[in-house]
Amino acid sequence: MRERKIVKNPSRAVAPRPGALNLGRLGEFVGFRLRRVQNQLSKDFASATADRGLRAGLFSSLSLIAANPGLSQNELSREIGLDKSVTVAIVDELERSGWAVRERSETDRRRHALHATAAGEAYLEELFGILEQTENAVLHQLSPAELLLLSELLDRMYAAALHEDS
Amino acid sequence: MRERKIVKNPSRAVAPRPGALNLGRLGEFVGFRLRRVQNQLSKDFASATADRGLRAGLFSSLSLIAANPGLSQNELSREIGLDKSVTVAIVDELERSGWAVRERSETDRRRHALHATAAGEAYLEELFGILEQTENAVLHQLSPAELLLLSELLDRMYAAALHEDS
């Protein structure tokens, strides 16, 4: 068998599950916990939507287009944090599937004004339903007050992170 | 310019920054906020360590090996959530760089008992220092109590997510 050093872990908030590894200093970092939860969550969503061949970024892109009609590809790229060349591929697929359309902007002919179609909106409803299910499987452990607080903390962190870049 | 629909966003906890897009229903989901923050955090860390050519998973792997001397590659794979074939490449690089070594387990000759070297431990200290800096840039917005609570909530979510899989 394998021997293990005892490592102090000051920020551990719940008991480790039996058989779990010692996290060492890694356990002191919020970023590690964040990644761990997020990985798990996105794997759950991926396997719940595996039959649709949903490529990365497509869901959130469609959602942002629906919420912001007339959005440009550049604005979309910035919001999802991906290169504009990736956005081209995403919008290509959205158009091919009939979920969104590119229209030339009338005020600036370089820009594409993106719009979700009725089919796209319907598809979104479906995906949101699945996302809600997979999230609830994890979030039902938290009270509504805790959920609200969690969102608030994450928003404050995100705002601080964006500020760092500028 | 672009016109925008007004979309209700019940779980928004802080005011959107000016010029920010409407998140629509996406803003109702914790997973989205989680991903957003985590992406930003990992980009910050990546650019702070860009000069070292740090491949994905290497840092956390080395950290886990250091905290659990004698760890097998299989156990490591499970903990970092990657396939064992990926772990081979990671351990190859750790060994090539002199940060860890493979030793044959004496009780089960199929297993490799992984150990961090002194150089590996020193390298870890360096990386933890950088991680601490990049995290602090974002986390100094939160009080110690809030940080503790955040960790606890994330741990509960992770535990629930793991339970889902089984």
Next chain:
DNA sequence: TATTGTTATACTCTATAACTATA
């Protein structure tokens, strides 16, 4: 000159499958 969108391309990340050596 600068910006929007596009294409080509290359590099990284990751999983699958087939193999070996041990158990």
Next chain:
DNA sequence: TATAGTTATAGAGTATAACAATA
């Protein structure tokens, strides 16, 4: 038979650079 590790390989995911059209 089953498990630990390895290799080869293929498919995503992503960024960079060069380009055309428009501002």
